[in-house]
Amino acid sequence: MTVGIRNPGTAGQPRRRPAVPNGLYRAGLSVAALVFVALLVAFVVDLVVQARPAFAHFGFSFITGTQWNPVTAHYGALPFIVGTLETTVIAMVLAIPIGLGAALSLSHLLPSRTRAVIGTAVEMLAAIPSVVYGLWGLLVLAPWARTVIEPAVAFVFGHRGPGGGSEIGVGLLLAGLILFVMVLPTMVAISRDVLAAVPTEQIEGALALGATKGQVLSRVVIPHARAGILGAITLATGRALGETMAVTMVIGNTPAITHSLFGTTATMASIIANQFTEATEPFHLASLIAIAVLLLVVAALVNVAARMLVRSVGRSVSAIAVA
């Protein structure tokens, strides 16, 4: 921490720096803010410029095209858009009810001491690096999916779902499961904060009318916090859409649409991570970056929506950590 923050104890030492005039100080801060904004603008401009060849060449068919073939230099992003949506849906279908349930428990039901401990533990899920999840998914869950889940599904349905299975464990379902675990802390932490912010008067008002604990939660607390919960869902969705490394490690990275839970496919983020370094052909690179532009736009929009929904509720530093 050698960044000009001085220990209060050294404030009185004799060697004094020349005073910085107020005007210069304000200008300095403004310049810093400007540099930051310029970085963000450069971010967007750089990506768009790098992606331009792909958009210029393929036009709108870049989004609707289902072929992704570096050999014939034909690039359509639809398989990855579909793959991203599929994995996100799987993750959110699990994360919304489970996250909301855990958030209810952590905000209103558990004793406060337990709340703090378990709340911290769930937030720790957000701290675990993406690659560690990927490693766990690839080397622990995938073999388990291959030897237990897929045969079980095959036994029940007589086949491995429409489109057949990868028979190697990795694929859509596994990616969705890993994503679920990764977005769960976002869902839990933010929902918990907005649920805890529901005024006591509201809860007591319902209790005083003869409501049971369950009725208070389902008919008063959740509706009261609905905007914030929607914000939590949106924010978690944003994370699921853009999550890269763990998904890259467990989805198989096949550039084709799959209709099977056990089929391999790729998401927008995973195909970039998987192919970027081997993309020697200019169109290939530009097409990958074009996917990044699409991803950036979608993720930014989702985040803007989420921030607007959560904005009304004050957020703690811990919520920043997981968001």
Next chain:
Amino acid sequence: MTDESRVTTAQTDMTAPTTVESSPDAVSSIMQLHEVSVAFSGRPAVRNVSFDIAIGQVTALIGPSGSGKTTLLRALNRMHDTVRTAKVTGAIHLAGIDIYGGTLHPTLVRSRVGMVFQRPNPFPTMSIYDNVVSGLRFNGVRNKALLKEAAESALIAAALWDEVRDRLNASAATLSGGQQQRLCIARALAVEPEVLLMDEPTSALDPQATRRIEDLVGELKDRVTVVIVTHNMQQAARISDRCAFLLMAEDRAGELIEFGPTNQLFSSPTDQRTEDYVNGRFG
């Protein structure tokens, strides 16, 4: 409070549940408080309060802040159950049943003893109509005709019907503060409770809205027994039939100093402390 005393109350209850020596006029009572104490984390907040609540009358709990009025009021519908550290001892009988005796579930106690809070707390995500019938729905009522009938009756009784009859589907958040509080009264009345507890219901309202609520309380008498907490002695004198005066003892626990008909308590109190308080010498 020992188990022994609870047993005794139960026994006396069987024989004579309605007459109490402290009430000069022999009106039958709907609730009886016997040696009621409330403690938070072992620290007493209200101690050994006993009096009867006369049916069809307005009983006011008065006293300076910190005297335990609200704490006592919240013991009457088991609201303290939501606070883990709170402990209520003694016996409170509602129509002959000890509400802490285990025979009546707290949820059912609260549907028979309604409550209106200091600040209006309508459910902002519900319409005006849904707010009024929310208590009925909590209590499992699904009969549409009954819901509608009860809602209209409660809104009329709360003097809100004329103002909202054309916009029952509007959000409750669109109402003014005074209207919101009357909506909360209607919401409580719709469940048709036997007793309505009001915890300083006008403290967040302007004088005009306060006056409307005060008038309303008088009109509610033939429908429901009212117990009201107020820090405003003029209000207590205006609207109540009987008054309970509480005061904080040296250990900060509220105790009942005097209980009796309002005019008697204000004109010729028996306790010097009551006289000092109603004459504005402290509090």
Next chain:
Amino acid sequence: MSVLTLDPILTRRAEIQRTAEASLGRRQRHSRLLVGLTGACVLVSLVPLVAVIAYTIERGAPAWSVDFFSHAPTPEGIPGGGIWNSIVGSFIIDGIALGGAIPLGLLVALFLANSNSRVASGIRFVTDVLSGVPSITIGIFAYGILVTTLHHFSAIAGSFGVGLIMLPIMIRASETSIRTVPTDLHEAALSLGAKNAAVARRVTLPTALPGLVTGLLLAVARGAGESAPLLFTAIGSQYLTTSPFGPMAAMPLTVYLNGIQAYPDLQQIAWGTGLLLLCIVLVLSVSSRIAVARLGRIRR
């Protein structure tokens, strides 16, 4: 009873109380079911945490040895070797990233804390949005701005990407912390004739220090675990390199690149590195949490 039926209110009261009593069992069951389900949700949420940590320890711990932490990888087929180059690489990459993110983050945070203008709230908003942007897109930005222009992969490009990921966390946590410094403290210093910059350096920042450190720890915890922005910038290396202008190994990259190989010995290196990374990141998160708790206690 005949009296009751004559009075509509008494009739209604009787019916409501009957319904309330009759439905109590159902309502209680529903309530208990809901409470039980939320408890189950808590348990389900804790399973992955325990599972990930337990598996990483179980598979990673056997990889740990003195050599593992002190040697660069050996050529393929030769036993031994370690991840010393990745540890050094991560320190260099994250260090440079911090060197950029701390001053810029602090200055922007000071700017935001001193302003409620429309510009400031706009910056606050895009900062929040930036924290939700996929890290892979930030990696492409770093690639475009530093790899394409310099014509080779470099650690510094990786630092740039990691720094950009750290920035929003730094800015928002620092701003929050700076805003909690009492204004009278600030004004007292100003009234004594101190310049704004001096007040910031000698009063505001030292008072806000615990909060700033918290933000810093959170930012490092997040940045240190990121591999997406390093994938096509620092790109990884088999050797111990220290020049920020060339390719460099980093722990997250080592986990990824070894983890996806089919060879058990490489997978074990991935687990070992993953365990080290997990320890570092969890220690950072836990200490930031403790700092927040301390902070709360002091304020109260």
